Amino acid sequence: MFVLQNDTMKAILLFIAGLMMASLLKGQVLVKGTVKDQKGRILAGANIVIKDSYDGTLTDSTGSFSFKTTEKGKVILVVSNIGFKTLEQGVDLGKDSLVLLFTLKEEISELKAVIITAGSYEASDKKKGTVLKALDIATTAGANADISATIQTLPGAQKVGEQEGLFIRGGSAEEAKIIIDGTVVNNFFYSSVPGIAQRGRFSPFLFNGTVFSSGGYSALYGQALSSVLNLESLDIPEKSEIQLGLSPLFASVGLQQVANNKKSSYGFSYNWTNLTVYQKLVPQAPDFFKVPDFHTADANYRFKTRKNGVFKIYAYYNSGSLGVRNPSLDSLGLWNAFQLNNQNLFTNLSFRQFLGNGWKLNLAGSISYNKDQIASQVQNQQYLSVPQTQIPVIDQASFNNHATQWMFQLRAVAEKRFGSINTLRFGAEVWNNQDSARFQSILGLYPSLVKDRYTAGFAEADLYITNELAFRPGVRLEYSSLLNKVNIAPRAALSYKLSKNSQVSADYGIFYQTPERRYLINQPSVNFLRADHYILTYQHISSSYTFRAQAFYKDYISLLKTSSGFPVSVNNNGYGYAKGIELFWRDRKTFKNLDYWISYSYLDTKREYNNYPAFVQPGFAATHSGSVVLKKFWVKNMFGVNWSYNWSTGRPYFNPNRSPKEFLTDKTIAYSTNNFSLNWLPKIGKANAVVVLGVNNVFNERQIFGYNYSSRVRDADGLLIRSEINPPASRSFFLGIFLSWGVDRTQQNINSNL
Amino acid sequence: MKKILSLIALFFVLALNAQTKYESAMQNGFAKLKESKGAEDFQALGAYYERIAEAEKTQWLPYYYAARHYTIAAFMNPAADKDKAATKVAELIAKAEAIESSNAEIYCLKQQTAVMQLVVDPMSRWQTYGAQASEAIAKAKQLEPGNPRPYLLEGQYLMNVPEAFGGGKAVAKKLFEKSLELFASFKPLTALHPNWGKEQAEQLLAACQ
Numbered sequence A: 001m002f003v004l005q006n007d008t009m010k011a012i013l014l015f016i017a018g019l020m021m022a023s024l025l026k027g028q029v030l031v032k033g034t035v036k037d038q039k040g041r042i043l044a045g046a047n048i049v050i051k052d053s054y055d056g057t058l059t060d061s062t063g064s065f066s067f068k069t070t071e072k073g074k075v076i077l078v079v080s081n082i083g084f085k086t087l088e089q090g091v092d093l094g095k096d097s098l099v100l101l102f103t104l105k106e107e108i109s110e111l112k113a114v115i116i117t118a119g120s121y122e123a124s125d126k127k128k129g130t131v132l133k134a135l136d137i138a139t140t141a142g143a144n145a146d147i148s149a150t151i152q153t154l155p156g157a158q159k160v161g162e163q164e165g166l167f168i169r170g171g172s173a174e175e176a177k178i179i180i181d182g183t184v185v186n187n188f189f190y191s192s193v194p195g196i197a198q199r200g201r202f203s204p205f206l207f208n209g210t211v212f213s214s215g216g217y218s219a220l221y222g223q224a225l226s227s228v229l230n231l232e233s234l235d236i237p238e239k240s241e242i243q244l245g246l247s248p249l250f251a252s253v254g255l256q257q258v259a260n261n262k263k264s265s266y267g268f269s270y271n272w273t274n275l276t277v278y279q280k281l282v283p284q285a286p287d288f289f290k291v292p293d294f295h296t297a298d299a300n301y302r303f304k305t306r307k308n309g310v311f312k313i314y315a316y317y318n319s320g321s322l323g324v325r326n327p328s329l330d331s332l333g334l335w336n337a338f339q340l341n342n343q344n345l346f347t348n349l350s351f352r353q354f355l356g357n358g359w360k361l362n363l364a365g366s367i368s369y370n371k372d373q374i375a376s377q378v379q380n381q382q383y384l385s386v387p388q389t390q391i392p393v394i395d396q397a398s399f400n401n402h403a404t405q406w407m408f409q410l411r412a413v414a415e416k417r418f419g420s421i422n423t424l425r426f427g428a429e430v431w432n433n434q435d436s437a438r439f440q441s442i443l444g445l446y447p448s449l450v451k452d453r454y455t456a457g458f459a460e461a462d463l464y465i466t467n468e469l470a471f472r473p474g475v476r477l478e479y480s481s482l483l484n485k486v487n488i489a490p491r492a493a494l495s496y497k498l499s500k501n502s503q504v505s506a507d508y509g510i511f512y513q514t515p516e517r518r519y520l521i522n523q524p525s526v527n528f529l530r531a532d533h534y535i536l537t538y539q540h541i542s543s544s545y546t547f548r549a550q551a552f553y554k555d556y557i558s559l560l561k562t563s564s565g566f567p568v569s570v571n572n573n574g575y576g577y578a579k580g581i582e583l584f585w586r587d588r589k590t591f592k593n594l595d596y597w598i599s600y601s602y603l604d605t606k607r608e609y610n611n612y613p614a615f616v617q618p619g620f621a622a623t624h625s626g627s628v629v630l631k632k633f634w635v636k637n638m639f640g641v642n643w644s645y646n647w648s649t650g651r652p653y654f655n656p657n658r659s660p661k662e663f664l665t666d667k668t669i670a671y672s673t674n675n676f677s678l679n680w681l682p683k684i685g686k687a688n689a690v691v692v693l694g695v696n697n698v699f700n701e702r703q704i705f706g707y708n709y710s711s712r713v714r715d716a717d718g719l720l721i722r723s724e725i726n727p728p729a730s731r732s733f734f735l736g737i738f739l740s741w742g743v744d745r746t747q748q749n750i751n752s753n754l
Numbered sequence B: 001m002k003k004i005l006s007l008i009a010l011f012f013v014l015a016l017n018a019q020t021k022y023e024s025a026m027q028n029g030f031a032k033l034k035e036s037k038g039a040e041d042f043q044a045l046g047a048y049y050e051r052i053a054e055a056e057k058t059q060w061l062p063y064y065y066a067a068r069h070y071t072i073a074a075f076m077n078p079a080a081d082k083d084k085a086a087t088k089v090a091e092l093i094a095k096a097e098a099i100e101s102s103n104a105e106i107y108c109l110k111q112q113t114a115v116m117q118l119v120v121d122p123m124s125r126w127q128t129y130g131a132q133a134s135e136a137i138a139k140a141k142q143l144e145p146g147n148p149r150p151y152l153l154e155g156q157y158l159m160n161v162p163e164a165f166g167g168g169k170a171v172a173k174k175l176f177e178k179s180l181e182l183f184a185s186f187k188p189l190t191a192l193h194p195n196w197g198k199e200q201a202e203q204l205l206a207a208c209q
Helices: A006-024 A134-138 A147-151 A276-281 A745-752 B002-018 B021-035 B039-056 B060-076 B082-099 B104-118 B122-143 B149-159 B169-183 B198-208
Strands: A029-037 A047-050 A056-058 A064-069 A073-080 A087-093 A098-104 A176-180 A207-213 A227-233 A241-246 A250-258 A264-274 A287-304 A310-327 A335-356 A359-379 A399-418 A422-441 A444-464 A469-480 A485-497 A502-513 A529-541 A545-562 A570-587 A594-608 A624-634 A639-648 A671-680 A687-696 A706-714 A720-725 A732-742
Touching: A029 A087, A047 A064, A047 B039, A056 A064, A056 B039, A073 A098, A087 A098, A134 A147, A134 A207, A147 A207, A147 A227, A276 A287, A287 A335, A545 A594, B021 B039, B021 B060, B039 B060, B039 B082, B060 B082, B060 B104, B082 B104, B104 B122, B104 B149, B122 B149, B149 B169, B149 B198, B169 B198
Parallel strands: A029 A098, A176 A227
Antiparallel strands: A029 A064, A047 A056, A047 A073, A073 A087, A207 A227, A241 A250, A241 A732, A250 A264, A264 A287, A287 A310, A310 A335, A335 A359, A359 A399, A399 A422, A422 A444, A444 A469, A469 A485, A485 A502, A502 A529, A529 A545, A545 A570, A570 A594, A594 A624, A624 A639, A639 A671, A671 A687, A687 A732, A706 A720
16 A cells, blocks of 8 residues: 655645635624615615625615625625615625625605505505405396496496496496406497396406596596596416306306417307296286397407417397386386397407517507487387377387497507606507487477597596605597587596505596587587596505595586477587595405405486576485405315395485476485395316396395386376386295307326326 | 444544535425424524525425415414515515426415415405305416325315305315325425425314314
C-alpha cells in the first residue's frame, strides 16, 4: 500500500481544509429590514430576493425580514408583493450586515380598485359584486327558473302580477330594456295576454352573467328611462352533453357538442310546452278554450379565434297559441274570448377580439321578428260569435289585430386600456325598426306602418385616480329618424372606496327614450322622453356577505301625454318623479349551506302621463315592497329546499265610479305570497339528474292585482260592476326532471382504469 | 488507519461539496419540508423554490415545487384568497410547462389548482372546475400510467364528492389501493424528482375503511 509522507499528508490536509473553509464557510452577510407601503402600513408576505441567486425570504407578520447570504459585491434586491409595483434596488454586500427599509407603491389593479357600479348588480363570476348566477335563478322558490321573476326579488324591481316586464323604480314595463350580448331583445317575454303575466323566453342557463342595473346605467346603452338588464351568453361550454327535460308542462331535448380541441362548439334544442295535463290537474279560473301550446327551437354555434377572440351565433324560434275566455262585464251572459297566435324569431351574432396593444373590439348584430295574431270576440252562452248588438262597447270588443315587428341591429364597440386598468370605450349602433299592423273592428280596418331608424354614438372612460377613487364619465348621442330629433345624454359615476370591502358611489345621468312607436303615427312634433337619475350607493361586499343601501331621485322631465278622443294626438307634456330607498342583504356563510337574501324598497312616485287626468301614483307602483329568499342545500344528499316570501303594499287601481279628481285613489289589498321549492340532484344511471318540485303561494293567500270594470252595467247602488284580476290559479305547481348525459371521456377513463 | 479514515471522511465531504449548488439547494428544500408545519412555512418554502426557479430558469422542478408548496399553503389557510393563489400557481405551472411539456406531475398540479378554485363555491363552480380537475387527472394517467400520484389525488378529490356525483369513500378506496400498488414499484427519475404521497395514500386508505 502506498503510504504518504507525514509532511505531504499535512500539506494535503491543510489544502483540503482550506478548500472546505472557502466553500462551506464562505463569509455570510445578514440582510434584514422591513417592508411597508406608501402609507407606512407593514406588508406581510412580501418577497425579497437577490436577483439571480437562491437567497431571499418572505416578510413575517410584522413586515420584517432577515436572511443570510453568501453573495458578495454589487447585487440587485428584488422586492415584490401582489398588488404592488415590484421594486429593484442595487446594494453592495460587504462584511457588515445590512438593515434596509423598502417602501412599495400600490399598483392600481382590478383586484384592489374600487368597483364602478353605475347602479348595477353585477352577477357574473368575474367580479366580487356577484349577486345572481344561473343556479341562483333556478333555485329561487316562486321564480320557476324565470330570470325576470328572480330579479323581482331584488330591490328596485317590482312585482306586477297581471303583466310581464320589468317595472323598475316607478317606471313602466316599456321603460326598461333587456339586452343579450349587446343587442336589444324586443320581445323578451311571451306575448301579452290580458290579466296574465307571461314568462321570459330565455333560460338562465344560456347566460354566464346577469348584470341588472336599477338605474344610472352606462352610456354604452340607451333607450330606457328606467334601466337595462344586460345578459351575456356563455362562451364555449366545458363539455359535450345531451339534455332531456320532462314535466307535466313540457318536454325538451337538447344537444351540445364541443370539439375535441375546445375551440368550437355547436348545439340545438327543442321544447314543446303544452298545458293540457297541467290544467286538468290544477283547475284554472279563466276558461282556456285553447290550451297554451308552444314550440321552441334554438341553435348555437361558437368558435374561438386566435388571440382569444370568440365568435358566437344564436338563433331562437318560437311559435305558440292560446285562447282564454272570461265573462263579459258589459253584457251579462256573454263572454269575451281572446285568442293569440304568436311567432317569434331572434338571432344574434357577436364577435369579440383582442387586437393587441390594449385594444379590444366587440361587434354584434341581430335580426328579430315577431308576429302576433290576436282575435278578440264577444261570444254567447254557446261560445258562438254574437251578431251586432248596436251597443258600441260590446260591438267594439270584437276585433282582429295582426301586428308584425321587424328589427335589425348593428353595433360596434372598441375598448382601449391605458396603463393598468384605465379604460376608454367608444362605439356606435344602428337599430332599424319596422312595425306594421292591421286592426279590424266594427269601426273599420286600420292598417298602420311605422318605421324608425335609431342611430347612436357613445363614449365612456373608466378613470382610476387612485385605487380608492374612480370616475366614469360618459356621453351618448342619439338620433331617431321617426322623431327627426337628436339628443345628447351625459352620464357620470364616481366611486370611492372606504375600506377593503366597502365603498360609496354617486351616479348621475340623463336618459332618453323614443316613445312607443304605436303612438307616433303621423305625429310630427313629438320629442324623446327624458328622465334624469341621481343615485347614492353604499355597499359592503365580501366573499361571505353583501350589503347594499341605495337612495335615488328620478326626475321625469318629459313623458308622453295622449289626448282623449279619436284620433289620438300626443305631446311631451307628461312629467313625474320617483324617489326612494332600497336595502339589500345577502349572506352565504353565517349558516352552513344556507344562502339567503332580504330586500326592501321604499318608493314614492307620481306622474302625469298617457291619458291620466291627474298627477298621481301610477297603477304599477307599490310604496313598500320586500322579499326574503332562502336556500338550504345538503351537499351530502344533493338535496335542496328553497323558500321565498314576497310582499308589497297595495297598488292604485282605476275606478270609473270615481270622478277624474279621484283618479287612481283606490288601492288593492297588499300582496303577499310564500313560495316553496325542492331540488334534488341524484344520479340516475349514467345521467346527472335534477328534479324540481315547486309550489307557488303555498298558503293560498288571496291575491288581487286590480279590477276590471264594466263600462255600462251598474249594480243596485248605481255603481259600475267589476271583477277582480287574480292569478289564473291561486296556487300553482311545477314538477320537472332534467337529465343530462355528459359525453365526458374522462369519466369513461376513470371507470376503465379501475 | 486513522489517516485513511480521515481521508475517506474528507473525500466524502469533498464529494458532497462537489454536488452542484442547484442540487444541494433542492435537497435543502426537502429538509426544510420535513420541518414545515403551518401555512406560513409552506408559503416560505414555495418562495424558496421560486427563488431557485427564477435564478436557474432552465429547470422545471423548482417551479414544480414552488407551485406545489404554494398550493398546500393556500389549502391550509382558510382565509387565503384561493383565486389569487391559483393565479400565482398557474403562472408557475406555465413556466414549468415551457421547459418540460407533457409531464404527468405537472398535470397533477393542474388538478390541485382546479380543486382549489372549486372549493371556493362548489355549487356553482362544480361544472367548470370539477371538469378541469378530472380532465387534468385523465391526462396525467395517460402520460404516465405507472405514476401513483394521479390516482392518489383523484381519490382524495372523489372522497369529498357526493356519491350522487360519482364520488364517495367506496370509489376513493379503489383509487388509493391502485395508487399504493403503483407506489410499490415506482422509482423517481432522479433524487430531485417528485417522490411524495405514499404515506398520504396509506392514511387516506385507512380513513376509507
